[in-house]
Amino acid sequence: MISVVIPAFNEEKNIGRVLSVLETIDLIDEIIVVNDGSTDDTKEQALKYNVKLVDLPKNQGKGKALKAGIENSKGDIIVMLDADLIGLTEKHFVNLVSPVLKNEADMTIGIFSGGRKSTDFAQKIAPFLSGQRAIKRQFLENIEEMEISRFGVEIALNRHAEKNKLRVVNVPLENMSHVMKEEKLGLIRGFYARLKMYFDILKMWI
Numbered sequence: 248m249i250s251v252v253i254p255a256f257n258e259e260k261n262i263g264r265v266l267s268v269l270e271t272i273d274l275i276d277e278i279i280v281v282n283d284g285s286t287d288d289t290k291e292q293a294l295k296y297n298v299k300l301v302d303l304p305k306n307q308g309k310g311k312a313l314k315a316g317i318e319n320s321k322g323d324i325i326v327m328l329d330a331d332l333i334g335l336t337e338k339h340f341v342n343l344v345s346p347v348l349k350n351e352a353d354m355t356i357g358i359f360s361g362g363r364k365s366t367d368f369a370q371k372i373a374p375f376l377s378g379q380r381a382i383k384r385q386f387l388e389n390i391e392e393m394e395i396s397r398f399g400v401e402i403a404l405n406r407h408a409e410k411n412k413l414r415v416v417n418v419p420l421e422n423m424s425h426v427m428k429e430e431k432l433g434l435i436r437g438f439y440a441r442l443k444m445y446f447d448i449l450k451m452w453i
């Protein structure tokens with residue numbers, strides 16, 4: 248059984264684009280959207296689709312949102328996707344989940360390629376930060392500090408994978424991109440949000 252978990256904070260403009268694609272994929276058993284205390288209409292937009300909604304009353308960060316989504320899911324394979332993807336197709340989804348379904352990997356990490364130069368570049372230099380992942384549920388238990396990690400959650404996952412010797416496979420996601428922070432929030436607030444994200448990542452790393 249495959250569960251998709253999507254953490255979402257103020258994604259009213261983006262989440263419908265992702266859910267309209269996911270809703271048509273037969274391989275998926277359930278889609279769980281975690282509304283992470285959004286102050287916009289993310290929740291209302293998500294409820295237009297066939298999803299289970301986990302509604303966090305206040306913003307708690309990506310790590311906690313993912314954890315809440317996983318706790319409310321049933322699948323033995325969990326696929327984590329960001330709510331602001333651009334260009335997601337069924338083929339991307341199948342490519343991301345297949346190595347885990349075929350038991351060739353315990354976790355996959357999807358890497359943008361051939362999409363937009365800026366987002367391709369970010370993932371080229373730091374592919375291990377990507378939020379697009381499929382992972383066996385059994386390996387998602389007891390991940391240290393996941394709930395307080397905020398944007399450090401990918402580092403916490405990678406560390407857990409290394410410690411437990413998981414088989415990790417990187418999967419290219421051709422022509423996919425996402426909406427960058429500066430595009431969502433404007434240059435100044437976007438850049439500030441980026442600095443805060445790097446701080447979350449560094450805190451988890453050291």
Ligand SMILES: O=c1ccn([C@@H]2O[C@H](COP(=O)(O)OP(=O)(O)O)[C@@H](O)[C@H]2O)c(=O)[nH]1
Pocket residue numbers: 253254255256257258283306307308309312328329330331378425426427428444
């Ligand atoms: O406090 C937060 C911050 C982000 N997100 C979600 O986590 C994913 C990745 O966040 P974002 O797109 O801001 O990060 P970027 O990819 O730009 O670094 C998106 O689905 C966000 O809506 C969340 O649930 N809670």
Ligand SMILES: O=C(O)[C@@H](COP(=O)(O)O)O[C@H]1O[C@H](CO)[C@@H](O)[C@H](O)[C@H]1O
Pocket residue numbers: 309329365366369370373376377378379398399400401402425426427428429444448
């Ligand atoms: O790729 C990256 O460097 C960052 C920032 O992306 P943008 O600069 O907003 O395109 O985004 C990723 O990193 C976050 C922290 O690990 C993840 O939570 C996001 O899912 C991922 O897109």
